[in-house]
Amino acid sequence: MFIEPVIGNNHPKEKKGHIEVICGSMFSGKTEELIRRLNRALIAKQKVEIFKPAIDTRYHDSNVVSHNENEIRSTPVQFADDIMLLAGDCDVIGIDEVQFFDKQIVQVANSLAKSGKRVILAGLDMDFEGKPFEPMPQLLATAEYVTKVHAICMKCGDLASYSFRLSDAKQKVVLGEKDSYEARCRKCFYEDKK
Ligand SMILES: Nc1ncnc2c1ncn2[C@@H]1O[C@H](COP(=O)(O)OP(=O)(O)O)[C@@H](O)[C@H]1O
Ligand SMILES: Cc1cn([C@H]2C[C@H](O)[C@@H](COP(=O)(O)O)O2)c(=O)[nH]c1=O
Numbered sequence: 330m331f332i333e334p335v336i337g338n339n340h341p342k343e344k345k346g347h348i349e350v351i352c353g354s355m356f357s358g359k360t361e362e363l364i365r366r367l368n369r370a371l372i373a374k375q376k377v378e379i380f381k382p383a384i385d386t387r388y389h390d391s392n393v394v395s396h397n398e399n400e401i402r403s404t405p406v407q408f409a410d411d412i413m414l415l416a417g418d419c420d421v422i423g424i425d426e427v428q429f430f431d432k433q434i435v436q437v438a439n440s441l442a443k444s445g446k447r448v449i450l451a452g453l454d455m456d457f458e459g460k461p462f463e464p465m466p467q468l469l470a471t472a473e474y475v476t477k478v479h480a481i482c483m484k485c486g487d488l489a490s491y492s493f494r495l496s497d498a499k500q501k502v503v504l505g506e507k508d509s510y511e512a513r514c515r516k517c518f519y520e521d522k523k
C-alpha cells in the first residue's frame with residue numbers, strides 16, 4: 330500500500346510539492362486508490378481540490394465515482410489549463426481519468442507541484458490496443474511516485490494490466506464499462522486482439 334511521504338506538513342517554508350501517479354488498466358482500482366488518498370488528506374484537514382475531464386459523465390455529472398460506487402465530489406473541467414485557474418490555494422490536487430486531458434496537463438501538473446502542491450493523478454497507462462495512452466508517459470516520467478495497480482483477468486483470473494475492448498470500434502476514446510471492456514492479462518489480451 331502507498332504510504333504518503335508527507336502529510337499535514339503545512340508550514341509555508343517547508344511546503345515541497347510533488348506528483349503521484351496511480352496507473353493501470355480499467356477496473357484495477359485507480360479511482361478507489363485516488364479516493365483513499367484524498368480522503369486521508371481531508372482527514373488531515375488539508376485543502377483538497379478534485380478535478381475530472383468534463384467528457385467523463387459515466388456515473389455522475391460532477392463526482393468522481395469508482396466501479397464499486399465509492400465517490401468523492403469533484404469539478405469537471407474541459408481543458409488542463411482550467412485546473413490552473415481553479416486550484417487556488419489548496420494543498421492537494423486530485424485528478425481522475427487524467428489520460429483524457431490535453432497534453433498541457435503535463436505542464437499544469439508540474440507547475441502545481443513546483444508551487445508546493447501535492448498532485449495526485451489517476452489514469453489509464455494503456456489504450457485498448459495496448460499502446461501508451463498519451464499524455465500518461467510524460468506524467469509517469471515526471472512523477473516522484475508511481476503506483477501501478479492491477480485488475481483481475483476476466484478470462485483466466487491472473488493479474489490484468491490490459492483493457493480489452495469488446496466492440497470493433499477503432500477510435501481511441503470510447504467511454505464504457507463492463508458492457509464494452511474487460512480487464513485482461515497480457516496473454517489473454519493478445520490472444521483475442523483483432
Ligand atoms: N476484473 C476486475 N478486476 C478487479 N476489480 C474489478 C474487476 N471488475 C470489477 N471490479 C471492481 O472494480 C473496483 C475498482 O474500481 P475502480 O477503482 O473504479 O477502478 P479503475 O478506476 O481502475 O477503473 C474493484 O474494487 C472491484 O469491485
Ligand atoms: C482502454 C480505453 C478506455 N477508454 C475509456 C473507457 C472508460 O470510459 C475510461 C476508463 O475508465 P476507468 O476508470 O479506467 O475504468 O476510458 C477509452 O476511451 N479508450 C480506451 O482505449
Ligand SMILES: [Zn+2]
Pocket residue numbers: 482483484485486487513514515516517518
Ligand atoms: Zn488472462
